Amino acid sequence: MDQSELESRISNDPSPVTAARELLKGRYDADAEAFRQGADVRALVRSRADTVDTVLRLIWNRYPFSDSPDIALIAVGGYGRGELHPHSDIDLLILTRAGIEDSWHEDLGAFVTLLWDLRLDIGHSVRSIEESKTAAREDITILTNLLETRTIAGPDELRSDLSEQVYSDDVSTDRDYFIAKREEQQQRHQKYGDTEYNLEPNVKGSPGALRDIQTIGWITKRHFGLQNIADLTRFSILTEEEHQILFQGETFLWQLRYGLQLLADRNENRLLFDHQRALAQMLGYRDEGKRLGVELMMQAYYRTVLALAELADVILQYYDEAILGSPSEDAIQPINKRFQIRNYYIEAVNNQVFAYAPYAIMEIFVLMAQHPEIKGIRATTIRSLRAHRHLIDDAFRSDLAVTTLFMELLRTPHALDQTLSAMKKYNVLGRYLPEFGQIIGQMQHDLFHIYTVDAHTMRVIRNMVRLGGSEARTEYPLASRLIHRLPKLETLYIAGIYHDVAKGRGGDHSELGAIDAEAFCQRHHLSERDTQLISWLVENHLLMSMTAQRKDISDPDIIHGFARAVPSQAHLDYLYVLTVCDISATNPKLWNTWRASLLRQLYIEAKRALRRGTETPIDRQEWVRATQSEAREILHAQNMTDEQIDAIWDTVDEDYFLQDSTVDIAWQTAAIIRHGDNTDPLVLIRDTRGGPTDGYSQIIIYMKDRVALFAATTAVLEQLNLNIVDARISSSEGPYSISSYVVLDEKGQPLGIDPARKERVRLRLIEELDDPDDYPDIIHRRTPRQLKHFAFPTEVTFSNDTINQRTVMEVITPDRPGLLARIGQVLLEHRVRLSNAKIATLGERVEDVFFVTDEHGEPIRELAVCQALQQDLCKMLDDIQ
Numbered sequence: 001m002d003q004s005e006l007e008s009r010i011s012n013d014p015s016p017v018t019a020a021r022e023l024l025k026g027r028y029d030a031d032a033e034a035f036r037q038g039a040d041v042r043a044l045v046r047s048r049a050d051t052v053d054t055v056l057r058l059i060w061n062r063y064p065f066s067d068s069p070d071i072a073l074i075a076v077g078g079y080g081r082g083e084l085h086p087h088s089d090i091d092l093l094i095l096t097r098a099g100i101e102d103s104w105h106e107d108l109g110a111f112v113t114l115l116w117d118l119r120l121d122i123g124h125s126v127r128s129i130e131e132s133k134t135a136a137r138e139d140i141t142i143l144t145n146l147l148e149t150r151t152i153a154g155p156d157e158l159r160s161d162l163s164e165q166v167y168s169d170d171v172s173t174d175r176d177y178f179i180a181k182r183e184e185q186q187q188r189h190q191k192y193g194d195t196e197y198n199l200e201p202n203v204k205g206s207p208g209a210l211r212d213i214q215t216i217g218w219i220t221k222r223h224f225g226l227q228n229i230a231d232l233t234r235f236s237i238l239t240e241e242e243h244q245i246l247f248q249g250e251t252f253l254w255q256l257r258y259g260l261q262l263l264a265d266r267n268e269n270r271l272l273f274d275h276q277r278a279l280a281q282m283l284g285y286r287d288e289g290k291r292l293g294v295e296l297m298m299q300a301y302y303r304t305v306l307a308l309a310e311l312a313d314v315i316l317q318y319y320d321e322a323i324l325g326s327p328s329e330d331a332i333q334p335i336n337k338r339f340q341i342r343n344y345y346i347e348a349v350n351n352q353v354f355a356y357a358p359y360a361i362m363e364i365f366v367l368m369a370q371h372p373e374i375k376g377i378r379a380t381t382i383r384s385l386r387a388h389r390h391l392i393d394d395a396f397r398s399d400l401a402v403t404t405l406f407m408e409l410l411r412t413p414h415a416l417d418q419t420l421s422a423m424k425k426y427n428v429l430g431r432y433l434p435e436f437g438q439i440i441g442q443m444q445h446d447l448f449h450i451y452t453v454d455a456h457t458m459r460v461i462r463n464m465v466r467l468g469g470s471e472a473r474t475e476y477p478l479a480s481r482l483i484h485r486l487p488k489l490e491t492l493y494i495a496g497i498y499h500d501v502a503k504g505r506g507g508d509h510s511e512l513g514a515i516d517a518e519a520f521c522q523r524h525h526l527s528e529r530d531t532q533l534i535s536w537l538v539e540n541h542l543l544m545s546m547t548a549q550r551k552d553i554s555d556p557d558i559i560h561g562f563a564r565a566v567p568s569q570a571h572l573d574y575l576y577v578l579t580v581c582d583i584s585a586t587n588p589k590l591w592n593t594w595r596a597s598l599l600r601q602l603y604i605e606a607k608r609a610l611r612r613g614t615e616t617p618i619d620r621q622e623w624v625r626a627t628q629s630e631a632r633e634i635l636h637a638q639n640m641t642d643e644q645i646d647a648i649w650d651t652v653d654e655d656y657f658l659q660d661s662t663v664d665i666a667w668q669t670a671a672i673i674r675h676g677d678n679t680d681p682l683v684l685i686r687d688t689r690g691g692p693t694d695g696y697s698q699i700i701i702y703m704k705d706r707v708a709l710f711a712a713t714t715a716v717l718e719q720l721n722l723n724i725v726d727a728r729i730s731s732s733e734g735p736y737s738i739s740s741y742v743v744l745d746e747k748g749q750p751l752g753i754d755p756a757r758k759e760r761v762r763l764r765l766i767e768e769l770d771d772p773d774d775y776p777d778i779i780h781r782r783t784p785r786q787l788k789h790f791a792f793p794t795e796v797t798f799s800n801d802t803i804n805q806r807t808v809m810e811v812i813t814p815d816r817p818g819l820l821a822r823i824g825q826v827l828l829e830h831r832v833r834l835s836n837a838k839i840a841t842l843g844e845r846v847e848d849v850f851f852v853t854d855e856h857g858e859p860i861r862e863l864a865v866c867q868a869l870q871q872d873l874c875k876m877l878d879d880i881q
Contacts, residue, residue, distance in 0.1 A: 003026075011062065016062070016114070048088075052120070056073060056092075070096055071104065072154025072155055076145040077144075089267065090122050092122060093146075099128050129161055132146060143172055143177070181218060201301065208304075208305025239383065242311055262282075277293075302440070310382070310427075321379075338357060345378040351384045359402050361396075364381070365428070382426065392432055403523060453500050476580055478600055499582065517535050537574055544579040547602060548601075552838070556623055563610055628657055631665040632645060635669060638670055655835065683700070683762045697744065698741070703769060705737040710827065711823075728741075795811070795813070807852050808851060810849050826872050831855045
């Protein structure tokens with residue numbers, strides 16, 4: 001049925017719902033297909049509004065009140081602008097001249113009910129002109145809606161009269177409206193973390209997104225009475241280039257929003273992981289080398305909103321002066337021949353400063369760093385800066401005046417991250433350091449890296465700056481002490497800027513970044529010593545975190561190997577600070593007391609090794625004897641005999657004495673001796689204070705060794721909603737084994753905050769582990785929504801630790817409930833013994849390391865055994881739902 005026939009049915013049939021739905025769906029499907037084929041999104045947004053206009057007008061005209069000159073159907077808000085995305089709200093105002101006549105009540109009710117029957121997202125109000133004026137005066141949102149109106153049906157005179165009232169100072173002055181909208185914008189930005197770089201941004205509400213464009217439009221319309229933001233160019237507020245940035249940015253965001261609502265089949269404005277990949281494919285983004293299409297789309301998004309945020313700064317600053325007004329006399333503070341401060345904003349003395357002195361492009365940011373009272377750059381100077389950014393070329397980058405200024409910037413005590421962020425925002429940093437420009441807006445599509453590479457880098461620099469303040473002493477006690485001992489902070493800052501600069505290029509980003517860092521140092525005339533230090537830091541910036549989180553740092557040989565890779569104590573100090581700042585800037589959930597204690601322990605042990613000299617490795621046997629001697633003294637003080645002590649210690653291997661403190665060993669040994677011949681499992685639980693497990697709960701299990709013990713124990717702990725962060729199973733020569741687990745509850749708290757729960761956990765472990773036949777099935781909790789969109793195949797790799805005579809098995813897989821228990825089950829089936837485990841969950845990604853042996857306590861040397869174990873682990877883990 002063609003559109004004209006459907007329109008006729010809507011006008012004349014007793015029940016127009018079916019025809020109206022058919023018309024709406026037909027146009028929806030046609031527009032959706034046109035969008036997928038690359039049609040102009042602006043035309044499609046207008047088409048949707050036109051289609052809804054037609055349906056509403058035809059239905060309105062069915063009722064007798066449509067002939068009255070005193071009532072009209074008005075589109076307001078986004079619909080009032082003539083913009084409708086596939087599932088956008090349709091905001092309507094039924095406007096009357098002086099109120100609703102008695103004869104209209106029943107028909108108006110029928111009209112609204114019919115619209116609901118069409119399943120349109122209708123938002124409506126019924127008001128007279130005077131009531132609308134009162135409501136607009138009391139509610140800024142209603143006032144904003146009424147700034148953008150169109151007449152759908154009825155006399156346009158009513159809408160015109162209303163607009164004249166709404167735009168008057170009697171409803172809201174220009175000044176009051178600007179202040180209210182600016183505060184509204186600030187609150188909205190805070191809601192989204194005041195950053196353009198949200199992992200799942202809202203294309204409507206996030207900073208730099210559509211709502212910011214609309215805010216500019218609303219303030220403009222109220223100030224000038226404009227109906228179209230494009231008219232800004234007539235008033236010399238926007239240059240033609242700025243108008244193009246605004247227009248193209250809005251068009252791009254409309255494409256995202258339009259496709260997003262088609263995929264979600266609802267009014268969805270959040271770029272959820274659920275839709276990002278499909279949306280990228282719909283919009284034609286394809287994988288390029290190691291860069292995913294979805295990453296390319298998101299980079300385009302981040303760069304777009306960054307440009308729009310810069311433009312919003314210019315426009316809103318103009319309105320700040322034009323509407324709020326400057327002081328009666330501008331406060332001007334000269335800085336030098338090129339710049340001055342006007343009312344706390346830095347400005348060039350004339351718009352040609354950057355043309356005749358290009359180095360001033362760098363100088364302005366140095367001056368901002370040196371004058372903390374400066375709030376920002378004046379709008380006219382931002383425009384001049386944009387007009388002259390093309391001067392940042394190879395000659396500019398090599399100019400001694402420019403490189404000297406940049407080094408002065410790095411050496412100036414101030415919030416460096418804020419200055420670098422401003423340079424990035426105004427597209428100066430990315431031009432001056434082209435290698436940095438490549439990572440602006442570059443994301444990695446996972447939950448581990450929750451910031452784009454450039455945003456992460458700025459957070460690293462921010463963390464470095466914060467370490468110098470007193471507030472960092474509690475959260476980063478060691479790093480905040482070391483930061484004051486580093487001889488040159490600019491060395492640390494440069495390493496921070498370059499540590500991830502080569503991501504996304506393919507190859508080892510640490511090695512490639514080190515090459516870029518070396519070139520930077522040479523261009524900026526740093527000494528050979530500083531150049532080598534910075535290059536080493538960039539190339540090895542993952543060394544400390546990987547050693548602490550993936551290797552057994554209680555092993556003296558691991559400490560010795562790490563120390564040998566560190567050239568000096570200064571290198572260790574710089575590396576520790578860089579590592580702390582890097583981890584805590586990657587994901588807020590990653591930095592916790594557990595990782596802090598691991599890094600601190602590695603730092604302290606490496607420092608000792610460097611003092612002792614890396615040519616002299618630690619004597620394992622001497623370490624074991626010293627630990628046993630100290631623990632024995634503690635036990636003797638508790639009236640324990642050597643015979644009792646040796647009866648326990650003779651059944652465990654020497655690794656047991658390398659991994660725990662002497663106090664812990666004495667505590668565990670005393671408890672086992674007191675446990676005596678009791679056949680029930682001994683379960684000890686305590687919160688730890690000091691050492692690597694500070695702020696966690698430690699569970700010690702002593703019982704008869706069983707091949708299924710690890711799988712059974714992890715099953716029970718996961719069933720109890722405990723998060724396992726470390727596991728250690730001490731190999732035994734006798735019938736008993738000692739297992740140790742470091743855990744937190746689901747809120748990230750130790751069990752000591754709830755003594756009753758701690759006792760329930762202890763009793764449950766005794767009850768379940770006493771008889772293997774009673775081990776419960778693993779409870780399959782629902783996988784979090786976000787994790788579903790980051791599925792990747794399990795990776796299992798093997799290597800042999802010849803020094804400790806064991807096999808190292810690394811498992812990289814998506815996180816999900818029951819994971820450790822499944823791994824334990826596969827190890828059991830292959831008769832593989834577990835002696836230790838390093839548990840590391842990074843966002844949605846698990847990177848666990850297991851130290852295993854065959855059933856005879858020897859490394860797994862047969863390739864076929866490793867391949868079979870790898871195959872079964874991958875199959876088991878990839879089949880978990």
